[in-house]
Amino acid sequence: MNRMQKIFSLTISFKLSCLGMGYYDDMRHDDLNYEYLYGSTYPLMKNAGSSVAKVIEKNFASGQKVCVVCGTGNNAGDAIVAAELLRTKFEVTVLLVNGLKSELAKKALQEYGGNVVDASHIDECLAADIIIDGIFGVGISGEPKEPYKSTIEKINASGKKIVSVDVPSGLGTNCAVRPDITVTFTSLKYGMNKENSGEIIVADIGIPDDVRKYAGPGDLIYYPRPDPDSHKGMNGTLGIVAGWEYHGSSVIAALAAENLGLDLVRIYVTNKNYEIVSSYDPGIIVRLFDYKRQASYEEVWRNSALLIGPGLGTSHEAEIALKRLVNGSAVPIVIDADGITLLSKHLSIIKGKKIVVTPHKNEFRKLTGTEPNEENAVEFAKEKGIIIVLKGKVDIITDGKEVHYAKGGNARMTMGGTGDLLAGLISSFISKGIDPMRSCLMGTYLNKRIGELAYDKKGLFYKITDMIDEIPSVMASYVR
Numbered sequence: 001m002n003r004m005q006k007i008f009s010l011t012i013s014f015k016l017s018c019l020g021m022g023y024y025d026d027m028r029h030d031d032l033n034y035e036y037l038y039g040s041t042y043p044l045m046k047n048a049g050s051s052v053a054k055v056i057e058k059n060f061a062s063g064q065k066v067c068v069v070c071g072t073g074n075n076a077g078d079a080i081v082a083a084e085l086l087r088t089k090f091e092v093t094v095l096l097v098n099g100l101k102s103e104l105a106k107k108a109l110q111e112y113g114g115n116v117v118d119a120s121h122i123d124e125c126l127a128a129d130i131i132i133d134g135i136f137g138v139g140i141s142g143e144p145k146e147p148y149k150s151t152i153e154k155i156n157a158s159g160k161k162i163v164s165v166d167v168p169s170g171l172g173t174n175c176a177v178r179p180d181i182t183v184t185f186t187s188l189k190y191g192m193n194k195e196n197s198g199e200i201i202v203a204d205i206g207i208p209d210d211v212r213k214y215a216g217p218g219d220l221i222y223y224p225r226p227d228p229d230s231h232k233g234m235n236g237t238l239g240i241v242a243g244w245e246y247h248g249s250s251v252i253a254a255l256a257a258e259n260l261g262l263d264l265v266r267i268y269v270t271n272k273n274y275e276i277v278s279s280y281d282p283g284i285i286v287r288l289f290d291y292k293r294q295a296s297y298e299e300v301w302r303n304s305a306l307l308i309g310p311g312l313g314t315s316h317e318a319e320i321a322l323k324r325l326v327n328g329s330a331v332p333i334v335i336d337a338d339g340i341t342l343l344s345k346h347l348s349i350i351k352g353k354k355i356v357v358t359p360h361k362n363e364f365r366k367l368t369g370t371e372p373n374e375e376n377a378v379e380f381a382k383e384k385g386i387i388i389v390l391k392g393k394v395d396i397i398t399d400g401k402e403v404h405y406a407k408g409g410n411a412r413m414t415m416g417g418t419g420d421l422l423a424g425l426i427s428s429f430i431s432k433g434i435d436p437m438r439s440c441l442m443g444t445y446l447n448k449r450i451g452e453l454a455y456d457k458k459g460l461f462y463k464i465t466d467m468i469d470e471i472p473s474v475m476a477s478y479v480r
């Protein structure tokens with residue numbers, strides 16, 4: 001390879017591995033939400049394997065020898081499912097290059113009744129007529145390590161017909177299988193073309209639309225891990241303008257934010273509640289807000305996202321503050337509770353702003369002048385260019401184009417404070433730079449989930465801080 005070729009190859013490889021991560025995240029998202037809604041994702045693996053088997057039956061004469069080369073993950077599982085379906089018509093051998101790690105792949109192997117060999121039989125296995133490549137799918141990270149690197153080289157040197165499962169193993173690195181056919185699942189992966197993937201067949205493996213319509217644990221994986229080189233302020237700063245009337249609402253939202261790993265959580269209150277809010281938690285910064293001073297507004301605008309409204313009251317000073325804050329803000333704002341009541345009198349201020357409004361049914365009526373239902377929420381969100389989270393037994397989340405739902409929770413969640421908590425969660429995710437729509441899905445799912453966990457421990461007798469206490473364990477199980 002000359003220098004230019006090397007640079008080109010490195011660029012391609014970098015791009016593919018970066019974008020490969022995107023596919024991996026999307027696949028994990030779909031898998032987690034699938035599990036949440038329907039249970040095990042094994043049926044998807046069965047569908048994936050079955051689509052590979054169908055392609056082989058259609059393209060190759062039966063009776064030939066097939067070597068199914070397996071890595072350790074779910075890509076191998078798909079290949080083993082295909083092996084079981086093919087073994088009545090073909091002479092099939094499953095080659096386990098280095099055992100299996102994936103539980104689903106192990107299950108597929110249990111259901112497979114044919115011939116299995118280990119790496120000591122690699123040469124004899126690769127002498128088959130057809131090779132199924134189930135070494136890596138989108139779960140690869142970095143360059144293939146041994147023993148896979150030399151296995152890929154042997155596959156490419158074999159001169160046999162090669163069918164890759166989902167993606168050619170190693171695609172985007174310097175060592176990739178070069179197949180005749182690739183059966184890829186759900187959608188074409190970035191960078192795949194005829195040269196590196198052979199004939200590409202996109203197979204639908206039956207992932208239901210609901211995995212993207214419903215908020216679920218899969219949405220939480222989009223929480224950004226802090227860069228080890230980042231400094232204070234780069235991982236979310238939230239300005240909470242709340243609690244001027246009912247101080248507890250601002251504290252609930254701030255505690256939610258603190259538990260979500262933000263760098264700085266600041267509450268802005270007036271004289272009346274300054275002392276009591278300041279005394280609550282050492283991790284929360286409390287600042288005095290004077291609605292007549294421009295400096296107060298400028299301080300609030302320096303945060304990466306704002307939450308306005310919980311326990312704010314509807315005083316004259318709150319009304320002025322809301323108007324000026326929204327008007328001058330360049331960062332996204334979540335408006336909740338009293339903020340919604342005030343906003344309903346000044347709807348023109350949200351034009352062109354990045355706004356999420358989180359009304360319950362009555363607040364929705366006040367805000368829109370219409371009945372709280374999906375159709376009206378979509379209509380209002382579209383007309384105003386905002387996101388609406390209409391809270392209820394099932395939350396409805398819409399930006400006027402897409403509609404999503406969050407279900408779950410329990411009857412105890414009608415208690416005061418759950419709305420403040422939800423607004424705190426959504427605004428915190430937004431402050432970390434997560435897309436606002438995704439932030440709403442993450443927040444609505446998480447709010448319902450922590451209600452369920454609190455119920456598991458204390459039944460109907462849990463309180464709002466019990467929900468807040470559950471935030472870290474839920475997040476930590478999806479974000480490492």
Ligand SMILES: NC(=O)C1=CN([C@@H]2O[C@H](COP(=O)(O)OP(=O)(O)OC[C@H]3O[C@@H](n4cnc5c(N)ncnc54)[C@H](O)[C@@H]3O)[C@@H](O)[C@H]2O)[C@@H](O)CC1
Pocket residue numbers: 027028030031041044045048071072073074075076077078101102135136137138139140141142143144145146148165166167185186205
């Ligand atoms: N929702 C979906 O899209 C579905 C995807 N499925 C399959 O699942 C695949 C992804 O499965 P997995 O996440 O288990 O990942 P893979 O099967 O792609 O590979 C992961 C395994 O390879 C190892 N590994 C990763 N990089 C390596 C490297 N550079 N050198 C050596 N070993 C390495 C890992 O330790 C892990 O055991 C997809 O490509 C697809 O084939 C299907 O099972 C069905 C559902």
Ligand SMILES: [K+]
Pocket residue numbers: 075133134135136137164165166167168169
């Ligand atoms: K593969």
